[in-house]
Amino acid sequence: MDLWDSLESEYVDRTPKSKERFEEIRNHVPAGVASTYRAWDPHPFVVDRAEGVHLHDVDGNSYLDFDMNNGAGMVGHAHPAVTDAVKTQLDEGTLFTHPHDLLAEAAEELKKRWDPVDLVRFTNSGTESTMHAIRIARAYTGKDKLLKIEGSYHGVHDAVLISKSTPEGKLGHPERPTKLIESEGIPEAIADTVEIAPFNDLEAVEGIMREHMNEIGALIVEPIVMNVGVTQPYKEFLQGLRELCDEYGIAYIFDEVKTGVKVAPGGAAEYYDVEPDLVAMAKSIGGNFPVGAFGGREEVMRTIEDGAAHYGTYNGSPLVLQAVTTVLRDVLTDDAYQHVNDLGEKLVAGYEDIMADAGIDGHVENVNSQGIVHFTEERIENYRDFLEHVDTEFHENYWFAMLNQGVLPHPHDASQQWTISVQHEEEHIDEHLEAFKSVAPLLAEKQ
Numbered sequence: 001m002d003l004w005d006s007l008e009s010e011y012v013d014r015t016p017k018s019k020e021r022f023e024e025i026r027n028h029v030p031a032g033v034a035s036t037y038r039a040w041d042p043h044p045f046v047v048d049r050a051e052g053v054h055l056h057d058v059d060g061n062s063y064l065d066f067d068m069n070n071g072a073g074m075v076g077h078a079h080p081a082v083t084d085a086v087k088t089q090l091d092e093g094t095l096f097t098h099p100h101d102l103l104a105e106a107a108e109e110l111k112k113r114w115d116p117v118d119l120v121r122f123t124n125s126g127t128e129s130t131m132h133a134i135r136i137a138r139a140y141t142g143k144d145k146l147l148k149i150e151g152s153y154h155g156v157h158d159a160v161l162i163s164k165s166t167p168e169g170k171l172g173h174p175e176r177p178t179k180l181i182e183s184e185g186i187p188e189a190i191a192d193t194v195e196i197a198p199f200n201d202l203e204a205v206e207g208i209m210r211e212h213m214n215e216i217g218a219l220i221v222e223p224i225v226m227n228v229g230v231t232q233p234y235k236e237f238l239q240g241l242r243e244l245c246d247e248y249g250i251a252y253i254f255d256e257v258k259t260g261v262k263v264a265p266g267g268a269a270e271y272y273d274v275e276p277d278l279v280a281m282a283k284s285i286g287g288n289f290p291v292g293a294f295g296g297r298e299e300v301m302r303t304i305e306d307g308a309a310h311y312g313t314y315n316g317s318p319l320v321l322q323a324v325t326t327v328l329r330d331v332l333t334d335d336a337y338q339h340v341n342d343l344g345e346k347l348v349a350g351y352e353d354i355m356a357d358a359g360i361d362g363h364v365e366n367v368n369s370q371g372i373v374h375f376t377e378e379r380i381e382n383y384r385d386f387l388e389h390v391d392t393e394f395h396e397n398y399w400f401a402m403l404n405q406g407v408l409p410h411p412h413d414a415s416q417q418w419t420i421s422v423q424h425e426e427e428h429i430d431e432h433l434e435a436f437k438s439v440a441p442l443l444a445e446k447q
């Protein structure tokens, strides 16, 4: 049997119960998962429970977890401080559809971290956060079109499911990327409300803004394109966008669903020292509870009091706001960031040493708690570079090889990143690197 095939068959041998249970779930739930991204071949392992930095499957396998719920778990699983806060709230009411003090408390914690944020509204997910941020931006500028970056993911509402994963051959001109609707069921007409621009190319962005000057009211950017292999911006790119937005009367939105509180306490806005008008947040602000938020400058956010709709029965539930407040105030402290960032450096250095010793071409893209290994020396500067240089099949084999060693390096996808949590310790980084060292000879042979 080919060595690559043996990786998958070893996984299959270790997960017979998962296979069985997954097939049963599939009888009730399309694709057997609660979010279509989570379905992968031959079958995902079925989780029994999670604690600290480990996931345990129904077959009795344990995985040292660096996926951390697709980046929602910078606090690690079942963090005791978060769990205790939520337990207390369970006895005092889990949902109030009337104002309560936690709204102000949690909002204040976010405002302390993001300078451009004067006012905050809570949602239940990243999708809701980007959807409302875009609506508020359009309401504020009075212009209907959205400008979005090629290849970037901002959740699943219609306007952002355009040109997220355009295949080679359909990309169009690099400075005027094709608009490609990514799901059946989205009306073609939605594409008329969106323009697509390349990442890291200010000239192209300006060209599009000039061409649609009276139409584009909102620009949404993920400051580090996390689902394109942690693609970082050129030094001047994000600030350049700030200036262009001012010039062309466009509200500038940072999608910090993944970068927020993870690359720095105040997310990418702090890390790159750039001030957007609006910030969309979710994932790690909630310590694995379902929450999102969006916030921004007062005059932009006040459009909510003046005609821009934001409603929702579960918005600002006290249960999740207990989690948010505890995460931001008590768990993600300065010491915790130091701890996580040190571990991040150790992991990167370890990967680079092992690849050099084994003769593997590759490099690590990393920003503090977030990183990914690319098995290419080429730097990835935008979505098209990723398509051209990243061998996703090779990466998938690395991923299975690591899984067989008991390490889940990141979600199942060559474009996704690891998250180092506050519950990871040095020994876990050593364990991750030991696993990589043991699979490195195979990767070197196959490259």
Ligand SMILES: Cc1ncc(COP(=O)(O)O)c(C=O)c1O
Pocket (backbone or CB within 6 Å): 070, 124, 125, 126, 127, 128, 130, 153, 154, 155, 156, 222, 226, 227, 255, 256, 257, 258, 282, 283
């Ligand atoms: C950058 C970004 N924005 C928005 C979302 C959507 O968030 P959610 O899955 O909570 O709806 C995601 C999810 O992965 C994301 O990575």
